Amino acid sequence: MTMTTATATGITPRPPLPPREARKRRWGIALVLILATLWSVSGLNITFDRLVGAPGDAWAVLRQMVPPAFAKVYERGVVGKIFESVYIAWIGTIIGAILSLPLAFLAAHNVAPGWVRTPVRQLFNAIRAVPELILAVIFIPITGLGAWAGTLAIGIHSIGTLGKWATESIESIDNGPIEAVQATGGQWVSGMRWAVIPQVMPTITSYWLFRFEINVRASAVLGMIGAGGVGSELVSHLVFRDFPAACAVLLMTITVVLTIDTVSAAVRRRIIRGSTGTGDEASRSTEALVDLTGLKR
């Protein structure tokens, strides 16, 4: 597989290299990838025993997981814990959205001057580099164990991505309305309110929803270190090797996550396309690309 990945890079939109050069480059990239992989594998302390034994061990655990003990986990109040995760994600997303929206205006190159833009952008980058879990590690001793630490962690972390996405959508607007506001003597704030916000709000709202989907998963994880939500349940069942219960928790989490994903995706489509518009199929993958990767740089 490494090979295929490597040869891939040879095929680019640029004019093709002469065959020998291209082949040399492909082999070069393949070699780098293989060496990097080998070096990495060597650092992971993988013995032959473990490598061979792992699938068997995983299978043994998987077999103990059926049938899932739904009744048991229901009595322990897992449903409430899952909903707590959803609440954490929701409030976290709202905190992130409220704090990131004004910052995004200060970071966009078409509406903010350079000396404001650069620090705000670096702030977004800095926030994005610290995972939610680490933020929760920092917040837990300050706010105490529980949902509020997780909510803060998710809220703060969301500022990074939400701000970045919002900045990008502000930068891609049509500048005509801003000029129109300026021509009528409007202030900077009026320009933002009447020229920018109407253009970007649908996209930004759909980003918020998308971030909410991500945050639901993140808040489930946060419970594992005691920041509220369903993660703590999974950990406690796994620690006691109560696999049927762990499986039940897992399945319930998956159900909730998938339901939220589906509903939120439908709402996002509705927001982007409007009630009557029928978006073309090609825009779907572009949307996914922009949504997930921020490749539109």
Place this chain on the structure above:
Amino acid sequence: MTDIASTRPTRPRPRIRTLGITLALVAFTVFAAREVSFSFSTFWEVWSNPLWEKFWPIPWEWVLDGDNVIRPLVETFQIAVVSTVIGCGLALPISFAMSPLTTPNRPTHLISRAVMNVVRAVPDLFWAKLLVTAIGIGAFAGSWALSVFSLAVMVKLFSETIDSADPGPLEAARAAGGRHTPVVRTGVLPTVLPAYVAYALYVFELNIRASVVLGLVGAGGIGRVLEAQRQFFKFDRILGILVLIFVIVWIVDQISVALRKRLV
């Protein structure tokens, strides 16, 4: 629209449905905020917390000492490399199986799609915890967990690219009488490979970030050190490690962005 002065349009009245949805959302938000014990005061009380003093100064001689931090950090990087290679490698054939364009057999692509959606619905650290329990503590379990997760992310991104690939070359190759595998290889693969490499780089960025926290559940890497220091309230050390992580994530991001710019 002839008489502009008098025909300023009246503001449309909000529809009942819009009002209803807004009310429901506000009610849900208020309820959720109470459930997570939301308190505004935290936002200013947080700054006056005496714990912040514990974050400073950063003990650089401890942080930069090889065994304490650097070695686990290298392990983190290695986990990310291995799982990106495994995840993205497996994603290539599976993505082709997931797209109706390259897999006319309907059950195959529907089933593979459903399975992958379920895999993706399980958060990465859940995978890590499960695999740590199943196959033992350490980087080995961590790399498996991240491999599974990056596979799930990768197939989602890449299969959508395949879905929207130009069917022209595929049809041409088919019309010329090609068998299925060579047709896909020559008709679709070249058009989607740049996107594949771009996504692989993106997944690598994600994996670097994810591998940092794997250790919090016992799956190896720098997270193990963070967890240990957290239990002893050594926040100055944690901050030092965070600075190092930040630098590494930043460097990887810059390289990845530069490479992607050349590709896309």
